[in-house]
Amino acid sequence: MSSILFEIKQGVAFITLNRPEKFNSFNREMALLLQAKLDEAASLHEVRAVYITGAGKAFSAGQDISELVGDNKLEIRQILSEHYNPIVKRIRNLPKPVVAAVNGVAAGAGANIALCCDIVIAAGSASFIQAFSKIGLIPDSGGTFTLPRLIGWQKASALMMMGDKVTATDAEKMGMIYQYFPDENFEEESKKIAAALSQMPTKGLAFTKHALNNSFHNNWEEQLLLEDEYQQKAAATTDYSEGISAFLEKRKANFKGD
Numbered sequence: 001m002s003s004i005l006f007e008i009k010q011g012v013a014f015i016t017l018n019r020p021e022k023f024n025s026f027n028r029e030m031a032l033l034l035q036a037k038l039d040e041a042a043s044l045h046e047v048r049a050v051y052i053t054g055a056g057k058a059f060s061a062g063q064d065i066s067e068l069v070g071d072n073k074l075e076i077r078q079i080l081s082e083h084y085n086p087i088v089k090r091i092r093n094l095p096k097p098v099v100a101a102v103n104g105v106a107a108g109a110g111a112n113i114a115l116c117c118d119i120v121i122a123a124g125s126a127s128f129i130q131a132f133s134k135i136g137l138i139p140d141s142g143g144t145f146t147l148p149r150l151i152g153w154q155k156a157s158a159l160m161m162m163g164d165k166v167t168a169t170d171a172e173k174m175g176m177i178y179q180y181f182p183d184e185n186f187e188e189e190s191k192k193i194a195a196a197l198s199q200m201p202t203k204g205l206a207f208t209k210h211a212l213n214n215s216f217h218n219n220w221e222e223q224l225l226l227e228d229e230y231q232q233k234a235a236a237t238t239d240y241s242e243g244i245s246a247f248l249e250k251r252k253a254n255f256k257g258d
Helices: 028-043 076-093 109-115 131-135 143-151 153-162 168-173 183-198 202-215 220-235 238-248
Strands: 004-009 012-017 049-054 058-060 098-102 105-107 119-123 127-129 165-167 179-181
Touching: 004 028, 012 028, 012 183, 028 076, 049 058, 049 183, 058 098, 058 109, 076 109, 076 202, 098 109, 098 183, 105 109, 109 127, 109 143, 119 168, 119 183, 131 153, 143 153, 165 168, 168 179, 179 183, 202 220, 202 238
Parallel strands: 012 049, 049 098, 058 105, 098 119, 105 127, 119 179
Antiparallel strands: 004 012, 127 165
16 A cells, blocks of 8 residues: 555545554655655645645654664665655645644654644644654754744754653644644544635635745845735735625635636
8 A cells, every 4th residue: 555645635635644554654655755746736726725644643753763774774864855855845835735634643754744834733642752862863854943933942942852742732832733623523623624725715825825935034124025026916816806806795705726
């Protein structure tokens, strides 16, 4: 069975990390296949939102350690440049909203891939662990960039150095994730969020995502100019015209993603 499951339903591309016997830890095959499926989701007009989750009890335990040892071991540099960095770049540059539905433990690269998504939802029993320090490594997959911006420098530094497990409840409280749901409601509620995003003005959401990406390095004046540029692009979309018409006619907008 494939290490990545891919299905499109009602405008949502559902991507499932599928190595449950290994807690969905990444090997080369799974990392490259995830990149391919993210590219496919980006290219298909019918896809207006992406939903990433894990099979079984885990979201992802991070790197499959077996690939780091033995005669055929992969070098760390290769894993970062060919596996994880391309994955997080694709997620951030994908012109559609990406939901991470964290169904269980998200550790190491698994945690940081989840946290770079646009909206992160977690099951009540899920947890997040910056596990790198346990084996003498530093956080990767954009973690040293993303996590301090989500929860602050001090908290991020401590979690990365101590390797503490963060529960879904605490992750929501500290702003690491958007929301958590009890396990029994998690799948239904997280899919509702992806479904709602798939019915929204896709290009406007993409412009919002690009503006947020640029805010990490722009100064105030540069960001205002960028907002001006993207707002003009948004105002030229069919969905903007539909949104205005629906507002004036006091009806629900029927956005098409154009």
